[in-house]
Amino acid sequence: MDRRPVTLEEVARVAGVSRATVSRVVNGVATVDRELRQVVEKAISTTGYAPNRAARSLVTRRAGAIGLVLPDEGRTLHDPYFGRVVSGVLPVIRPLGVQLVLTTTDPGGHQEVVDDVRQRRLDGVILIHTHDADPLPRLLTESNLPVVLAARPVRPMSITYVDVDQAAGAGLAVDHLVARGCRRVATVTGPLEAPAGQDRLRGFREAVARHGLPEPLVVEGDFSREGGAAAARRLVAGRGPLGEGFDGLFVASDLMATGALPVLRHRGLRVPEDVKVVGFDDSSPAVECDPPLTTVRQPVEDMAAEMARLLVERVERPDRPISSVVFAPTLVVRQSG
Amino acid sequence: MDRRPVTLEEVARVAGVSRATVSRVVNGVATVDRELRQVVEKAISTTGYAPNRAARSLVTRRAGAIGLVLPDEGRTLHDPYFGRVVSGVLPVIRPLGVQLVLTTTDPGGHQEVVDDVRQRRLDGVILIHTHDADPLPRLLTESNLPVVLAARPVRPMSITYVDVDQAAGAGLAVDHLVARGCRRVATVTGPLEAPAGQDRLRGFREAVARHGLPEPLVVEGDFSREGGAAAARRLVAGRGPLGEGFDGLFVASDLMATGALPVLRHRGLRVPEDVKVVGFDDSSPAVECDPPLTTVRQPVEDMAAEMARLLVERVERPDRPISSVVFAPTLVVRQSG
DNA sequence: CTGAAAGCGCTTACAG
DNA sequence: CTGAAAGCGCTTACAG
Known part of the structure; x- marks a missing residue:
């Protein structure tokens, strides 16, 4: 019942190929011979193989996760804005196999966020609602870690942000x-x-x-x-x-x-x-x-999706020039005015 | 500027000790000699070392992350309930160094959740609002993966849940x-x-x-x-x-x-x-x-905190008997009645 | 197109 | 209390 999880090694043995070949099949490398691919695929399904992500992360140097950082729980978490951001972000990162990690920055939380990125638990972060005193944008950019702000930074700085006009x-x-x-x-x-x-x-x-x-x-x-x-x-x-x-x-x-x-x-x-x-x-x-x-x-969902795209882009190509995006607001007329 | 991150190896060299000793200091193993510990700590700070979590996960077999699974985005994400759950969960898992990963189960999302746990990207999951047809509770329990439901299961099954009466x-x-x-x-x-x-x-x-x-x-x-x-x-x-x-x-x-x-x-x-x-x-x-x-x-924050505790407990001790918790509701009197 | 081998960066028995 | 060494499970040049 509770046996050790199946490894690449075992799949390779069952399929009668090398670990490299199994790895290629798992990762969809196109150059694998069709027949061989089928043999491997069968071996994968009969063994019930699931790749160990930690092992992969170790060599690819990618966590496969980004952070969504909210300021001091109290306010933002119950703000309706929050759910809209999440539903904007998820559809863009999920097809990429990237996870969304939720954090808040209560006292001491700033360093925690930086550590998470430095420890490669997070490939980058989306920062919501930064207040004047928030040190996080600077902390992250100074360490050259990928970050996207959900609004124009308080003080001008070289950082990617998405905002509405x-x-x-x-x-x-x-x-x-x-x-x-x-x-x-x-x-x-x-x-x-x-x-x-x-x-x-x-x-x-x-x-x-x-x-x-x-x-x-x-x-x-x-x-x-x-x-x-x-x-x-x-x-x-x-x-x-x-x-x-x-x-x-x-x-x-x-x-x-x-x-x-x-x-x-x-x-x-x-x-x-x-x-x-x-x-x-x-x-x-x-x-x-x-x-x-x-x-x-404010087209919050669209803005959030854009933040996710910009962040992923930044993670992939850290050397690209920094760019920001500003959305146009629209008026919704109801009964109050 | 953008050098390779510092590894345990380098800290060991700087401190003049073995990697094992540095590892012990990093993980707070008590048996390390005081002087040695200080030397290592200094080496850590001068090198700016941050442990690579993927490497650690690979050997400890722990992702250090749990999932919060919400049904089909549309509804729950904008429900105020959601933010309350998050603010209940975070304070219990953060001191443990555990991350909270957010997911929704739109079409195809069920298998994704199961895969995340099988691939060890997630140590376990908290499941919100399961509807009658939701296959996830069964999928997860059948694979013997750690899971806690945010409410009594639709059909009686052997699964941990937290509910209000x-x-x-x-x-x-x-x-x-x-x-x-x-x-x-x-x-x-x-x-x-x-x-x-x-x-x-x-x-x-x-x-x-x-x-x-x-x-x-x-x-x-x-x-x-x-x-x-x-x-x-x-x-x-x-x-x-x-x-x-x-x-x-x-x-x-x-x-x-x-x-x-x-x-x-x-x-x-x-x-x-x-x-x-x-x-x-x-x-x-x-x-x-x-x-x-x-x-x-409903004491949602308290209930969410309890879910997190039960899940962490289950991850640590998968063999313990399953138990659930039911909270008592209270009445809040305002102007409508 | 495929395989042998090195290596990613840790932790953990095992000796001493 | 400390170190040498094995091993966690992958990916990826490098040959062939």
């Missing part, structure tokens, strides 16, 4: 609010130390100026639901008793918008009649909340 | 509705081919009988938001013009409840004034929806 997305939101008749717009921003927070605010401001709108209300959020609610409270507190102050609101993430909507409602403001609201991401909270959110869509 | 949870929901004064209760069930769907319905029925309530309304759902909405529509269609018919509703998952709530609202039924609603899971939709959901909590 954040500023253009915010512009789309403002254009839509204006087209729907809004004249006084406000925004709940993301955390301003994050590139996404900065870029979306910049795009918002540029679009406001382009449309010749009056100075907008700006309140900083943090991409969390609670942060969205808190920001919305500050926003409505600044309004007059009838709610005058703004008739269009751009919330820089859907999750924050789900926190902001109930605040507006409790203040007696109807969405979209009194205030039109546009979110960002087009994540699942956008369709779950009430009313469903008009929002700027 | 589903029926008891449904009972908690009914007890609560009754305590709040409900007299006519209804339920939206899960898919009845899934054990969780069956068990929650059974628990619901038993509790209804125990309280001496009249025959309840029962409509089958499928654990999706849309399925919850559709089931709720069928439920309200059966009510009289004033909404008489039921004053308490147990929805067998929070996600379905988020689909059901708007249907009730559009029908003019206030929650909780006209109908009290209790969900199941205590997942993020429960706090995001309006009103926030009273729900039966």
Whole structure:
């Protein structure tokens, strides 16, 4: 029952050929004689042979696995964004026989990630949501290890990344609010130390100026639901008793918008009649909340697939020049604005 | 810059000892002489040595990785449940140096999972949400490969699983509705081919009988938001013009409840004034929806941690008898009921 | 097209 | 407590 696993050696003996030939058949080398190949294939199936990946990795110097690194469990793991990334990555790496290893970088986790790559347990990593203080992008690039960032790096550095045009997305939101008749717009921003927070605010401001709108209300959020609610409270507190102050609101993430909507409602403001609201991401909270959110869509699955492709490419050809990819956002119109 | 990685051999040469001794230091074998250990440690740090895991795996016959297998991407990956499982598993395996590999079983994926274990890329797997037709539990147990199910198996079999007492949870929901004064209760069930769907319905029925309530309304759902909405529509269609018919509703998952709530609202039924609603899971939709959901909590993170422990235990000692763990659910009271 | 042989980088009895 | 040596199971030049 629980015998030793079958090795290449045994298959070779059964087939009456050398280990090299079996290896060639297993790896689909084209030059093997047809008859011989069939003999070997039969031997493989009768013995129930399964190649030992560790042995292969040892000689090929490939782990056959890439890492998906998320910051400090708490936040990202429960973010709907996460599942979308995984479902974008898997279809590109699986046909290549590459595994996806999940990690988070809680305290001490940074070094662990670097070690995993140095120990060749991981051929490279995809890094999600790097905050300002995250040392990982630099740690990895300095060791010349393959890495792809899921967003523009906080400080300019020579690193591959995939991003959506954040500023253009915010512009789309403002254009839509204006087209729907809004004249006084406000925004709940993301955390301003994050590139996404900065870029979306910049795009918002540029679009406001382009449309010749009056100075907008700006309140900083943090991409969390609670942060969205808190920001919305500050926003409505600044309004007059009838709610005058703004008739269009751009919330820089859907999750924050789900926190902001109930605040507006409790203040007696109807969405979209009194205030039109546009979110960002087009994540699942956008369709779950009430009313469903008009929002700027990031093609997260496509972006994730691209990250995987870039990473694999980098692993194969480490000497190729570094390149990044920026996707265009689109607007998804629902009931909120 | 891009030199060959340092090997044990080189560390040994630098430290002036044998490879065996370096190996012992790296692996923390206690019997190494203190002075020697320090010499080796210095050599390790000056050379920047990182052990090659493939080489180690080859001799230890351990991949140092376990798989988390999710069914057909579409559904589970975007389920909030998924992130909770990951955050439960990671803290137990990381200190052990074990990696978490993510996989889904789309068409053909079953064999891939089995192969990954047979090829020793994975020491064992945690299987989520197995449906009736899922061949994986049997495939794996028949090959005597380590596996832990995230729920009771559909058909009785000798396999390790971790579950919550589903029926008891449904009972908690009914007890609560009754305590709040409900007299006519209804339920939206899960898919009845899934054990969780069956068990929650059974628990619901038993509790209804125990309280001496009249025959309840029962409509089958499928654990999706849309399925919850559709089931709720069928439920309200059966009510009289004033909404008489039921004053308490147990929805067998929070996600379905988020689909059901708007249907009730559009029908003019206030929650909780006209109908009290209790969900199941205590997942993020429960706090995001309006009103926030009273729900039966599954301690998913704890359950996931337990799965990881059981799996690791099984990998270490394959001959130990199989055991399973069932957790007790609790009720979380919010605004919906 | 095929095989003999070296080698990938570790761990682990086995002596001493 | 330490070292010499075998061995884990593959792949891949190198001959032929």
